[in-house]
Amino acid sequence: MSFIRYKTIIEEGDLVIAHLSRENMTPLIVDSRKTYNNKFGTFKHIDMIGKEYGTKMPSHNGRGFMYLLHPTPELWTHVVPHRTQILYVADISYIITYIDLKPGSVVLESGTGSGSFSHSLARTIAPNGHLYTFEFHEERAKAVKKEFEEHGLSDLITVECRDVCKDGFGITNIVHAVFLDLPAPWEAISAAKEAFKQNRIGKICCFSPCIEQVQRTCASLNENGFVEIKMYECLIREHDVKTIPVYTVADAVNKIKVQQDKKRKRKDQNEQDDDNSSKSKQDPPNLYVTKTPNETKGHTSYLTFATFLPVLDDE
Ligand SMILES: C[S@@+](CC[C@H](N)C(=O)[O-])C[C@H]1O[C@@H](n2cnc3c(N)ncnc32)[C@H](O)[C@@H]1O
Structure with missing residues (x-):
């Protein structure tokens, strides 16, 4: 294993970067006698041998998975x-x-x-x-x-x-x-x-x-x-991906009408709102946007x- 020459198949003694999430990674030297335990389950090193770098490996007890990445300087x-x-x-x-x-x-x-x-x-x-x-x-x-x-x-x-x-x-x-x-x-x-x-x-x-x-x-x-x-x-300025609802003018007018209706009903009949039914009818489509923090640390x-x-x- 070398950081300069990439190889495909994982062997005994190789370095593997166990990728559990973007923020949770661990370096492992493959040793067939060892087992790696984490909150996603139990991973036997012997099961990594012969697999391709990049493989998604399920845990032994089926609780989760991790990716077996080839090391890079990053x-x-x-x-x-x-x-x-x-x-x-x-x-x-x-x-x-x-x-x-x-x-x-x-x-x-x-x-x-x-x-x-x-x-x-x-x-x-x-x-x-x-x-x-x-x-x-x-x-x-x-x-x-x-x-x-x-x-x-x-x-x-x-x-x-x-x-x-x-x-x-x-x-x-x-x-x-x-x-x-x-x-x-x-x-x-x-x-x-x-x-x-x-x-x-x-x-x-x-x-x-x-x-x-x-x-x-x-x-x-x-x-x-x-x-x-x-x-x-x-x-470094992070960009979080979020979804926001996209309202057309007609949607907005409709939403106001529904709210006014609800208010009136509450007043007249003192009834409980049926939030879910009105919401599902009125929900507009979502749009993916990026949001940057106000402060950069x-x-x-x-x-x-x-x-x-x-x-x-x-x-
Ligand atoms: C902040 S660390 C360098 C980190 C490195 N750039 C990295 O990315 O891992 C600074 C290092 O300089 C070493 N150092 C400080 N003064 C030195 C000197 N006069 N000669 C050689 N090394 C020195 C320290 O022991 C320390 O390990």
């Missing part, structure tokens, strides 16, 4: 064990596009954290690019390295345990793009500058939750000769981008 971001704060899909997609990554790109990232962003980076630069990622927390670096191996990504990713603010990256003249998700990215910018391929344009992105961090990052980018410094914020971080200009020869 699904992994949904289910990744959180050892740190992570990047989510809205920011991930925007950053990857803005820093111009494609198959063959060489990228530098720090800190690796839980590896949420690294999975998307690896898929984008595959099959012949490379990601150099740096994490100074030893346990996190070990855990993420193991996951990259299990997910078939270790040929594409080199993980190093190192404090990049103190010791730099130890690589020069190699990368096309740099991504920094660090508490103090400005301390790593001059080292990142050396890592860029010196004879071509490169892109850098720094991800910071606070505006004060953005100010210091911009100052450092400026001092180090980066140009086109820009900051963006990706906000989507702030994850500010994204500061800049361009590295190639070093020109004196001649």
Whole structure:
């Protein structure tokens, strides 16, 4: 099983994303001796073996079902064990596009954290690019390295345990793009500058939750000769699908008449309304619409981008 090469049939030891609902997914390593229990029932791993990824699998006791999905970076971001704060899909997609990554790109990232962003980076630069990622927390670096191996990504990713603010990256003249998700990215910018391929344009992105961090990052980018410094914020706005009744003018007039009739009857005869019978006759057709919330609570971080200009020869 690999996040880069898709396969059809589930085998022992494969990673399956058990999809119970849009908000409820779990990663499972298929182990024929195990059973997965949840509120939708009992699912024996052995029953997954030989099935196609994407299959809808009923539970053993018939209480419900789940879908057996092939892992993707997007699904992994949904289910990744959180050892740190992570990047989510809205920011991930925007950053990857803005820093111009494609198959063959060489990228530098720090800190690796839980590896949420690294999975998307690896898929984008595959099959012949490379990601150099740096994490100074030893346990996190070990855990993420193991996951990259299990997910078939270790040929594409080199993980190093190192404090990049103190010791730099130890690589020069190699990368096309740099991504920094660090508490103090400005301390790593001059080292990142050396890592860029010196004879071509490169892109850098720094991800910071606070505006004060953005100010210091911009100052450092400026001092180090980066140009086109820009900051963006990706906000997610949800769209709920709802139904609303569609009234024609005639429907509306009729509805008013019915209500007036009811009122009159109540008054005259003190009768109980027969709500259901009048409702079913009067109900107009429904229309699907989307509704957005009045407030958007989507702030994850500010994204500061800049361009590295190639070093020109004196001649
Ligand atoms: C917010 S997490 C990164 C999350 C990651 N982008 C993801 O999507 O999973 C920041 C990481 O930077 C690491 N870090 C902080 N300062 C560092 C430094 N000076 N050198 C290397 N790693 C550092 C932390 O240990 C932490 O794991």
